[in-house]
Amino acid sequence: MNETDRELLLSEFNARINEAVKFSYPVRDGELQLKVANSLAQYLETLGSKLETVREGADPELSNFVLGLFNYMTSAIRLLHMWLAIRSDDPGEGWNALIDAQAFARKAMRAHDVLLNQLEEFNSYLLHLEETLFPPQQFVSMSFTVKKSKCSICNDAFHKCNHIAGRPYNGQFCTQVVTNAGPVEHTALVDHPYDKGCRLTSYSKDGFDVDTMTLVKTPSEDGDTSSGRFKAIGMRSGI
Numbered sequence: 175m176n177e178t179d180r181e182l183l184l185s186e187f188n189a190r191i192n193e194a195v196k197f198s199y200p201v202r203d204g205e206l207q208l209k210v211a212n213s214l215a216q217y218l219e220t221l222g223s224k225l226e227t228v229r230e231g232a233d234p235e236l237s238n239f240v241l242g243l244f245n246y247m248t249s250a251i252r253l254l255h256m257w258l259a260i261r262s263d264d265p266g267e268g269w270n271a272l273i274d275a276q277a278f279a280r281k282a283m284r285a286h287d288v289l290l291n292q293l294e295e296f297n298s299y300l301l302h303l304e305e306t307l308f309p310p311q312q313f314v315s316m317s318f319t320v321k322k323s324k325c326s327i328c329n330d331a332f333h334k335c336n337h338i339a340g341r342p343y344n345g346q347f348c349t350q351v352v353t354n355a356g357p358v359e360h361t362a363l364v365d366h367p368y369d370k371g372c373r374l375t376s377y378s379k380d381g382f383d384v385d386t387m388t389l390v391k392t393p394s395e396d397g398d399t400s401s402g403r404f405k406a407i408g409m410r411s412g413i
């Protein structure tokens with residue numbers, strides 16, 4: 175990819191991001207928001223193919239830059255999904271979409287220095303949305319022993335190679351792939367979880383389950399009338 179191709183890629187990318195930002199308001203029309211989200215998802219597929227192509231070249235800096243754009247676009251799409259979920263009276267899914275948007279924005283910032291600076295404001299905006307749109311959540315964390323894991327870049331046993339988890343290598347993030355894990359040892363309530371998608375979703379009170387987002391009460395499914403029981407999302411698929 176030469177300099178002109180790179181500029182063309184960037185100008186198209188920026189036009190798409192601006193479109194996403196333009197529709198990131200609750201008063202925008204829902205059908206238009208959905209249309210934009212779907213169109214950006216198609217563009218994301220194009221970006222994914224581009225990433226595969228540049229990874230075959232000998233320019234790791236360029237690969238990491240396109241990796242960053244891919245994650246930035248995924249973040250913007252999940253942000254639109256958040257507005258759509260809230261509009262559909264599904265705040266739990268809205269929360270998941272926002273937490274994903276935050277995680278993908280952080281990945282974009284880790285992918286390339288240019289994006290580290292460019293996304294600072296966007297990242298603050300996503301944190302601001304968390305505080306203003308949703309009530310405070312109680313997070314949970316599950317603890318288990320990793321018996322065996324490998325590096326996603328070189329497939330060597332994790333900790334034996336020089337790759338560092340979370341860092342980009344020629345358009346790919348290094349992750350610890352767990353191949354053998356022990357059973358869950360305990361679940362704890364925490365303030366700073368690895369994944370904010372892991373949270374209490376309801377608590378029981380006087381024979382009802384109370385949704386932590388909406389405060390809607392539904393009769394406890396098993397007829398248990400005791401208070402103080404909780405339901406939680408303990409683990410989500412990795413992003």
Ligand SMILES: [Zn+2]
Pocket residue numbers: 325326327328329330335336337
């Ligand atoms: Zn490695």
